[in-house]
Amino acid sequence: MADTQTKTEQDVKNPEEFLANFDWHNYEEGIEKVEDDKLKEFEKLVEENFVDTADEEVVEGEVVHLTDREAIIDINAKSEGVVSLNEFRYNPNLKVGDKVEVLIDVREDRTGQLVLSHRKARTIKAWDRVNAAYDNGEIVNGFVKCRTKGGMIVDVFGIEAFLPGSQIDVKPIRDYDQYVSKTMEFKVVKINHEFKNVVVSHKALIEADIEEQKKEIIGQLEKGQVLEGVVKNITSYGVFIDLGGVDGLIHITDLSWSRINHPSEVVELDQKLNVVILDFDDNKSRIQLGLKQLQKHPWEALSDEIKVGDKVKGKVVVIADYGAFIEVAEGVEGLIHVSEMSWSTHLRSAQDFVSVGDEVEAVVLTLDREERKMSLGIKQLTPDPWTDITSKYPVGSKHEGIVRNFTNFGVFVELEEGIDGLIYISDLSWTKKIKHPSEFVSVGDKLEVEVLELDVDGRKLSLGHKQTTENPWDKYESEFGVGTVHTTEVSEIVDKGATINLNEDIVAFVPSRHLEKEDGKKLKKGETAEFKVIEFNKEFKRVVASHTAIFKEQEEKNMKSANNTNVEKTTLGDLDALAELKEKMDKESK
Numbered sequence: 001m002a003d004t005q006t007k008t009e010q011d012v013k014n015p016e017e018f019l020a021n022f023d024w025h026n027y028e029e030g031i032e033k034v035e036d037d038k039l040k041e042f043e044k045l046v047e048e049n050f051v052d053t054a055d056e057e058v059v060e061g062e063v064v065h066l067t068d069r070e071a072i073i074d075i076n077a078k079s080e081g082v083v084s085l086n087e088f089r090y091n092p093n094l095k096v097g098d099k100v101e102v103l104i105d106v107r108e109d110r111t112g113q114l115v116l117s118h119r120k121a122r123t124i125k126a127w128d129r130v131n132a133a134y135d136n137g138e139i140v141n142g143f144v145k146c147r148t149k150g151g152m153i154v155d156v157f158g159i160e161a162f163l164p165g166s167q168i169d170v171k172p173i174r175d176y177d178q179y180v181s182k183t184m185e186f187k188v189v190k191i192n193h194e195f196k197n198v199v200v201s202h203k204a205l206i207e208a209d210i211e212e213q214k215k216e217i218i219g220q221l222e223k224g225q226v227l228e229g230v231v232k233n234i235t236s237y238g239v240f241i242d243l244g245g246v247d248g249l250i251h252i253t254d255l256s257w258s259r260i261n262h263p264s265e266v267v268e269l270d271q272k273l274n275v276v277i278l279d280f281d282d283n284k285s286r287i288q289l290g291l292k293q294l295q296k297h298p299w300e301a302l303s304d305e306i307k308v309g310d311k312v313k314g315k316v317v318v319i320a321d322y323g324a325f326i327e328v329a330e331g332v333e334g335l336i337h338v339s340e341m342s343w344s345t346h347l348r349s350a351q352d353f354v355s356v357g358d359e360v361e362a363v364v365l366t367l368d369r370e371e372r373k374m375s376l377g378i379k380q381l382t383p384d385p386w387t388d389i390t391s392k393y394p395v396g397s398k399h400e401g402i403v404r405n406f407t408n409f410g411v412f413v414e415l416e417e418g419i420d421g422l423i424y425i426s427d428l429s430w431t432k433k434i435k436h437p438s439e440f441v442s443v444g445d446k447l448e449v450e451v452l453e454l455d456v457d458g459r460k461l462s463l464g465h466k467q468t469t470e471n472p473w474d475k476y477e478s479e480f481g482v483g484t485v486h487t488t489e490v491s492e493i494v495d496k497g498a499t500i501n502l503n504e505d506i507v508a509f510v511p512s513r514h515l516e517k518e519d520g521k522k523l524k525k526g527e528t529a530e531f532k533v534i535e536f537n538k539e540f541k542r543v544v545a546s547h548t549a550i551f552k553e554q555e556e557k558n559m560k561s562a563n564n565t566n567v568e569k570t571t572l573g574d575l576d577a578l579a580e581l582k583e584k585m586d587k588e589s590k
Helices: 002-013 015-021 024-029 036-049 118-136 203-220 385-392 473-479 548-589
Strands: 059-066 070-074 081-084 099-106 114-117 139-148 151-156 159-164 183-192 197-201 226-234 238-242 247-251 272-280 287-290 311-320 323-329 332-337 359-368 373-377 398-406 410-416 419-424 446-455 460-464 485-494 497-501 507-511 528-537 542-546
Touching: 070 099, 081 099, 099 118, 114 118, 118 139, 118 159, 118 183, 139 159, 151 183, 151 197, 159 183, 183 203, 197 203, 247 272, 311 332, 323 373, 332 359, 385 419, 410 446, 419 446, 485 507, 507 528, 528 548, 542 548
Parallel strands: 081 114, 159 197, 247 287, 332 373, 419 460, 507 542
Antiparallel strands: 059 070, 059 099, 070 081, 099 114, 139 151, 139 183, 151 159, 183 197, 226 238, 226 272, 238 247, 272 287, 311 323, 311 359, 323 332, 359 373, 398 410, 398 446, 410 419, 446 460, 485 497, 485 528, 497 507, 528 542
């Protein structure tokens, strides 16, 4: 201390020397000056080991601590930085010691904390990495963020990429939500630089493995081979089965020995089952599978006791125009033809008798176990109505029936179930001229009939309707016989003449030449005049009349009368002349 004081005193004594040697740096900075070489060495160490927080480049840091909300990152800066854990949602397995890329977001917040951004750092580097992955075919990790129309949104290196639904797996996806918030491996399959769009695929990664499996499976395929598969898809025509990378189809007809309306009645999605290979094409790309073939054919299990004539019960499974198929045992069907549903000879639709799902009883008519065919009948459960036909419907008996059908020549009338008869058009009415039966009756009408003929062997009945009433032509023969005269009007002008109504039953024909009036003109429609019947045919119901005959007959009478008078006069005159001649001759002779 004394030495220092002595030196200071000495310097003060020599002020010029003191000023020349005074350390102004220490005086101004408060610290001793560091030598230049040591300062440069120190700056070099800082540059190598510490990050400049003013730099906006992406740097790599290490996770040194994790809290519930943040990750503490050491980037070799003056202080450690923080990153929100929300930026690591794609990486839920983040742990202390992991290396992560960050960008300095805020150099110092209000608390003096260094704030980092992992998301921004990833975005900056993302496109370089995505392009490199696409060019090199690299596999990348992606975090499935959410669903979107047609697929999913995946975070890849901080870029939102699109994962189409068809590229999630090789099998159809029914539950997309199961992939949300999962980290999966993907392959970049498309990049649109103009719109900054990236498309990734998970399916592409497993297709290569599946292709190898597929080649191995296809190489071992043989007809009749039984394999285990999983129901991949169900359609209206069949079921697609995944055989381990190879798809096969079970047609709906090969699912069950019984008839089914839809494959979903037999199988369900993702169900495991054994199938048999029925057939495949040359390159084995189309494989036909069977499920029912693994079970014994129902016809082989059909009881040997069933024989023709037995009664069986079953359910209606199919209805066609020609009949109905009845399942009498699982996978065993018999056909009831529509003609075997009723004793009626008028065939109707099978739907008039049964409906799908009905439980019916029937009689076995034919049975061919080799051809696996069976025909059944329902009408055989009731007696044949023709067995006592002669006693129920003898010739001449009268009955009431229902009009069931028309033909051009007559009407079919049903007397009871299975008993039909035909009324010819000529036997419908005594008086009316009918061109078609529909002019006289309608289907469903009740009609009185008389049995005219009965053919038991041919199962035919000839009926008549007009025979149930008295033949009016018997009395008309005297009332409207030949020579009778009737006053009426011309009702219609027809070809070659006209018609007149003599009463409600009789329409007479007047030939054209018989329409001539006394003045030489012809009668017109609506004119009233006298008509004389010149022809009456009861058998053919033909009546012919004439107006001309009325005045012609009178003219003939007048002429005849006049002729008689002339003859009488001539005869008397001739007698007088003869008398005179005789008297003259007598005189001459004398």
